[in-house]
Amino acid sequence: MRAQAPLLLGVAPFGMAYGAYAIETGLSGGYTQAMSSVVFGGASQFVAVQLISSGVPGAMIVLAVLLVNLRHVIYSASLAPYVEHLPARWRWLLAYLLTDEAYAVGMTRYARDDEAPTKHWFLFGSGVALWVTWQMVTALGIFVGAAVPDSWSLDFALPLTFIALLVPVLTNRPAAAAAAAAGVVAVVGHDWPYGTELITAIVAGLLAGVAVERLTVEETANA
């Protein structure tokens, strides 16, 4: 639990910004809160709210959100070897709690070189702590969003929150290329209908990231 405190404090600004932002766009408190438990994925919740407020059709919103969360396939795959031996009900439970943060702490614990047979309890504990924190800070954000007048431009919390998330993941050239390509496509396609610009932008980003990574690998091999 002590290892968790900085992490729980770390998700607080994101959850609060999400709650406040969703209220600012006109969503109800109930819907905003429900999304935090039904979807339980920070970045994808912001994306959903943004697309809802732009009047994008439901099917396209679902598609975009799933594309945003598709990266969890990697988390699911890296965790799998450690929990293979557990009964299915454990794996179903841990999957629900599998977020970016739970993945990060869980993998750190599994990487530690001891044979403790109860590491999945650690993962479960971190997951539950994160879940409870996420619900509470969402509620706090809803409260703040409802109390603050529109003139305070709280919708600006969305790009700011994403800047705070983006800077730490820009660790190498391929990641920067992925971001740049996606950003440019999203700006160029700003007036495209049905959220197609976001989906196109994400796909362009993945392609750019892979392309630059392959080029970098070649350069290193030739040097």
Next chain:
Amino acid sequence: MNLWLAMGLMGAGTYAIRLSMLVFFDHRRLPDAIREALQFVMPAVLFAIILPAVLYVGGVGEESEFDLSIGNEKLVAAVMAAGVAWVWRNAWATVGVGMAALWLLQWAG
């Protein structure tokens, strides 16, 4: 589509993605190309939301306009926030400085 139904599908789909390699498929058979591509989802999504949100200005319900200039208050505030994020790696400071900068610029302008 009803918004609640859409939320249900988002939740079910996200859960299915998280379950995928833990329950449905064999994790040893996940192709490397997919692993490679998926590591770029986060930077792509984040910047694809940030850039238009900062470069297109206009209030809720207004027609938004492209503005890549020093007179764009959101752009200036976002660049300051990015500087804070880069140096301190702290989300509270990033959001706090960005909001404060925007308020100050709007008040001054």
